[in-house]
Amino acid sequence: MIDKQFCMSSYLAFRYIEREGMNFYEGLKTFNIPQPEESQLTYVHTVEDIDREIQKVFDSLKGEKLGICLSGGMDSAILASYMRGQEAYTFRFLGGEFMKEELARAEYYANYYGLHLHYVDIDWSTVEKYLPIMMRHRNAPVHSIEPQLYQAALQAKADGVTHLIVGESSDLIFGGMDKLLAKDWTMEEFEKRYTFLDPALVLKEPVSMHYLFEKYQKKDKFDFLDFMDNVFSIESSSSYYSAFGAAGIPYTDPYSKLRMADPLDLHRVRNGEPKYLIRALMHQKYPEIPVPNKTPMPRPVDEYFKDWQGPTRPEFRRDIDMSALTGNQKWQLYCLEQFLNMYEPLKIGYTTGVYDLFHIGHLNLLRKAKAQCDYLIVGVSTDDLVEYKGKRSVIPFEERKEIVGAIKYVDEVVTQENMDKLGAWKKYHFDVMFVGDDWKGTDKWNKIESDLAQVGAKVVYFPYTKGTSSTLINETLIRLRKGNK
Numbered sequence: 001m002i003d004k005q006f007c008m009s010s011y012l013a014f015r016y017i018e019r020e021g022m023n024f025y026e027g028l029k030t031f032n033i034p035q036p037e038e039s040q041l042t043y044v045h046t047v048e049d050i051d052r053e054i055q056k057v058f059d060s061l062k063g064e065k066l067g068i069c070l071s072g073g074m075d076s077a078i079l080a081s082y083m084r085g086q087e088a089y090t091f092r093f094l095g096g097e098f099m100k101e102e103l104a105r106a107e108y109y110a111n112y113y114g115l116h117l118h119y120v121d122i123d124w125s126t127v128e129k130y131l132p133i134m135m136r137h138r139n140a141p142v143h144s145i146e147p148q149l150y151q152a153a154l155q156a157k158a159d160g161v162t163h164l165i166v167g168e169s170s171d172l173i174f175g176g177m178d179k180l181l182a183k184d185w186t187m188e189e190f191e192k193r194y195t196f197l198d199p200a201l202v203l204k205e206p207v208s209m210h211y212l213f214e215k216y217q218k219k220d221k222f223d224f225l226d227f228m229d230n231v232f233s234i235e236s237s238s239s240y241y242s243a244f245g246a247a248g249i250p251y252t253d254p255y256s257k258l259r260m261a262d263p264l265d266l267h268r269v270r271n272g273e274p275k276y277l278i279r280a281l282m283h284q285k286y287p288e289i290p291v292p293n294k295t296p297m298p299r300p301v302d303e304y305f306k307d308w309q310g311p312t313r314p315e316f317r318r319d320i321d322m323s324a325l326t327g328n329q330k331w332q333l334y335c336l337e338q339f340l341n342m343y344e345p346l347k348i349g350y351t352t353g354v355y356d357l358f359h360i361g362h363l364n365l366l367r368k369a370k371a372q373c374d375y376l377i378v379g380v381s382t383d384d385l386v387e388y389k390g391k392r393s394v395i396p397f398e399e400r401k402e403i404v405g406a407i408k409y410v411d412e413v414v415t416q417e418n419m420d421k422l423g424a425w426k427k428y429h430f431d432v433m434f435v436g437d438d439w440k441g442t443d444k445w446n447k448i449e450s451d452l453a454q455v456g457a458k459v460v461y462f463p464y465t466k467g468t469s470s471t472l473i474n475e476t477l478i479r480l481r482k483g484n485k
Helices: 004-014 047-060 074-080 100-112 124-138 146-158 187-194 210-214 224-247 266-270 276-285 327-343 360-371 383-388 397-405 421-428 443-453 470-483
Strands: 042-044 066-069 087-093 116-122 163-165 258-260 348-353 375-381 412-416 432-436 458-462
Touching (some): 004 327, 042 047, 047 276, 074 276, 087 100, 124 146, 124 327, 146 224, 348 360, 360 375, 375 397, 412 421, 421 443, 443 458
Parallel strands (some): 042 258, 087 116, 348 375
């Protein structure tokens, strides 16, 4: 089923398209990682059980040249202990200046068990290069880790690695999501806490995702553990499935088919022992060092988007408070806009005017403008701006704005408070500006043409409808009124 509005809202709320069979556009089929069957799962009671089952996984991979995505956290550090002499790949950002302590711990783990450590250097150029590939592979916008995972996979393949190892699912399975496990949530509390980016804050036509939370409301109790097992598990693991699938390299997460045989001890998790079984195994593997705190896979999204002003496509609201968003939330907006641009490129047009005593000349200009663009934005001058120009409008601003908004050729009406056309471009990122040809060749508009050309926009001049103008109509009305006295 094709439902662009649903898909946009689902991606923003959950970072993936939650409803199977729902897609952005005709001919595109998005996908998520398939979940293991019950018969494929192994239930573990103790640290020794976990150790034994992980060893079985590595025994089954004998003969493969293995590579591991090695971070500074305990999950991949534990898996490195089964991989003596194999390859390790650690992400390094901003020339090594970002999260140095992560790099130092990864180096320690690799040296401890004799792995050959390779750095995967990541910067914004990595995102720009690989993001389109990842979105085309998944037929959807993606998680911010996917371009870097793709680069790591390509680098490992070039080194002759035939199978990658990751430790991604341990957090969810063994109680590592301590902030989400911190309390017994009501549905309303959990929905607010879990939703990555509320679609209503950023989309003009959001679709409520409340229905998914309602599925886990059991009488007077919200089953947040079941929600995480069924919803978060797909979001967190699908990125690896997608990135490594696009790179054409098989991978295994040795934790993914393990489950705790005993109920998760929430008291221990909530009192400073998240992932208590994994922490104990980490201590066995590295007895000389303290068990590290859990850290997410590093990515400097805050740095990437610190100066980004936000999306400009018409699907997004104009009043988004970008200062209130995290780097990861800004990534979602950016990635969604890039995806829409990829599959639904829009030529955005812009024109402005007073639109006083609306007449056929106004209509002709708007009709011609719409014929040359996909989305037409019209700026209506405020009463103060009209007076600044030495005139006075007959129709008040709010009424003029409503009249223009009712015209079928107009997709969006905005307020024009000044004559700064380059400033308007910075707000609306239009491709072409339409204006009457009586301005063509003037010093003012030659300068505007030059300024807009530097940002890739052009000016198109339309001839005014002869014999018609708001001024002429107003003058005629004045004469008529005088003649009737």
